[in-house]
Amino acid sequence: MEKIIVRGGGQLNGTVKVEGAKNAVLPVIAASLIASEGKSILKEVPALADVTTISEVMRYMNADVGIDQNTVTIDASRELTTEAPFEYVRKMRASFLVLGPLLARYGHAKVALPGGCAIGSRPIDQHLKGFEAMGAKVNVGNGFIEAYAEGRLQGARIYFDVPSVGATENVMMAAALAEGKTVLENCAKEPEIVDLANYLNKMGAKVIGAGTETIRIHGVEKLVGAEHTIIPDRIEAGTFMVAAAISQGNVLVKNAELEHVRSLVAKMEEMGVIIQEEEDGLRVIGPEKLKAVDIKTMPHPGFPTDMQSQMMALMLRAHGTSVITETVFENRFMHVEEFRRMNAHLKIEGRSVIVEGPSDLQGAEVAATDLRAGAALILAGLVADGYTRVTELKHLDRGYVDFAEKLKGLGADVERINEPAMEDIEPTTDVKSSLSS
Ligand SMILES: CC(=O)N[C@H]1[C@@H](OP(=O)(O)OP(=O)(O)OC[C@H]2O[C@@H](n3ccc(=O)[nH]c3=O)[C@H](O)[C@@H]2O)O[C@H](CO)[C@@H](O)[C@@H]1O
Numbered sequence: 001m002e003k004i005i006v007r008g009g010g011q012l013n014g015t016v017k018v019e020g021a022k023n024a025v026l027p028v029i030a031a032s033l034i035a036s037e038g039k040s041i042l043k044e045v046p047a048l049a050d051v052t053t054i055s056e057v058m059r060y061m062n063a064d065v066g067i068d069q070n071t072v073t074i075d076a077s078r079e080l081t082t083e084a085p086f087e088y089v090r091k092m093r094a095s096f097l098v099l100g101p102l103l104a105r106y107g108h109a110k111v112a113l114p115g116g117c118a119i120g121s122r123p124i125d126q127h128l129k130g131f132e133a134m135g136a137k138v139n140v141g142n143g144f145i146e147a148y149a150e151g152r153l154q155g156a157r158i159y160f161d162v163p164s165v166g167a168t169e170n171v172m173m174a175a176a177l178a179e180g181k182t183v184l185e186n187c188a189k190e191p192e193i194v195d196l197a198n199y200l201n202k203m204g205a206k207v208i209g210a211g212t213e214t215i216r217i218h219g220v221e222k223l224v225g226a227e228h229t230i231i232p233d234r235i236e237a238g239t240f241m242v243a244a245a246i247s248q249g250n251v252l253v254k255n256a257e258l259e260h261v262r263s264l265v266a267k268m269e270e271m272g273v274i275i276q277e278e279e280d281g282l283r284v285i286g287p288e289k290l291k292a293v294d295i296k297t298m299p300h301p302g303f304p305t306d307m308q309s310q311m312m313a314l315m316l317r318a319h320g321t322s323v324i325t326e327t328v329f330e331n332r333f334m335h336v337e338e339f340r341r342m343n344a345h346l347k348i349e350g351r352s353v354i355v356e357g358p359s360d361l362q363g364a365e366v367a368a369t370d371l372r373a374g375a376a377l378i379l380a381g382l383v384a385d386g387y388t389r390v391t392e393l394k395h396l397d398r399g400y401v402d403f404a405e406k407l408k409g410l411g412a413d414v415e416r417i418n419e420p421a422m423e424d425i426e427p428t429t430d431v432k433s434s435l436s437s
């Protein structure tokens with residue numbers, strides 16, 4: 001079983017480079033399916049497990065995908081399959097983002113239902129509402145969503161009940177090829193949506209207003225492959241900003257975009273962390289004594305849910321009572337129990353966690369319950385007494401490239417090892433005889 005073992009103590013110092021954003025590259029790769037001509041060349045693509053998964057989905061669809069370090073080349077000009085089986089969607093919800101592009105290009109798509117996961121039920125009603133408003137017929141059955149359209153999708157005015165990132169992206173991609181004008185209201189405003197719109201526009205789409213509540217899309221007849229550089233990952237950046245702060249370190253987080261992490265910067269500064277904008281990133285200097293703060297997760301530009309568990313780790317070291325309230329996902333506190341194994345003092349009250357700090361954290365064996373929780377436990381391990389062993393690294397690998405190596409580069413005492421699980425260890429003769437006696 002793979003584990004990351006971290007020994008607490010010591011400040012982090014130096015420079016760490018942030019990769020391209022996972023949540024930007026996944027919809028961009030899915031959008032490449034719309035291009036019926038030409039090749040797309042995507043740069044700054046992070047080498048993540050999720051990128052491998054979506055590339056496998058694309059190949060299953062009959063698109064040609066080439067990966068050369070951080071550059072991905074996609075040719076989707078051949079005839080494509082319009083079905084995405086469960087084995088891919090199960091591994092990664094974002095596989096569902098192929099539905100909009102396929103429906104727009106072929107008038108048909110059949111994609112396995114993504115289902116729930118560790119952080120909440122994550123419905124897809126807003127995606128489907130958008131496709132139906134554009135004239136598609138949607139059937140849900142036998143674990144699949146099947147959508148049909150007679151002829152081209154039709155432009156429509158769609159008001160999202162909640163500002164869903166995935167629904168805004170999926171419907172925006174479908175509308176790019178629809179007949180006439182589509183107006184999307186109450187859209188999600190995350191930087192990754194702006195990145196997707198920029199890519200679609202390079203492919204020949206006419207998308208205006210991404211990053212605001214209202215997006216207007218004038219449908220075009222075809223899209224062609226384009227070259228695009230993925231924006232830096234604001235969540236990876238934020239995770240290393242917390243690593244610097246929690247360890248009282250001094251770290252330059254290279255490629256971090258201040259505009260993308262404003263809410264995080266505001267809260268970290270409130271806690272006493274020094275953050276300076278430099279030419280190529282953000283310098284983060286951790287104070288000797290952190291102050292308690294209250295945080296509520298919200299859609300962008302509010303505080304991101306994907307930074308909630310990492311901030312909770314920081315709060316554990318702050319002096320006083322901090323409250324963190326999760327409003328985006330109903331079940332994103334699985335890491336609380338794991339933090340408790342490390343002697344953290346916190347309790348769940350409804351959608352909030354009350355953190356009594358500072359906790360004298362102790363190393364323990366803990367499991368990553370989702371990808372951000374995995375990172376948060378390692379962050380806590382950086383300041384815990386003794387060794388923290390973090391398992392279930394498959395979650396971490398979905399969203400972080402070389403996390404342990406990067407921390408090590410900043411001076412952390414951390415190793416990733418492959419230790420046999422207890423059940424895989426063949427008992428020695430002595431143990432065997434003591435067991436049978
Ligand atoms: C690959 C990717 O980009 N993932 C991000 C994306 O996920 P994802 O796109 O799945 O998240 P959404 O923005 O759709 O979800 C936000 C909220 O809307 C609700 N909802 C969503 C869709 C829908 O049809 N109906 C509905 O009610 C969800 O249950 C949730 O409460 O945004 C989340 C919120 O910032 C992030 O945590 C994820 O990292």
Ligand SMILES: C=C(OP(=O)(O)O)C(=O)O
Binds near residue numbers: 094119372
């Ligand atoms: C929840 C996340 O991702 P996904 O939507 O891909 O599960 C995340 O990146 O923290």
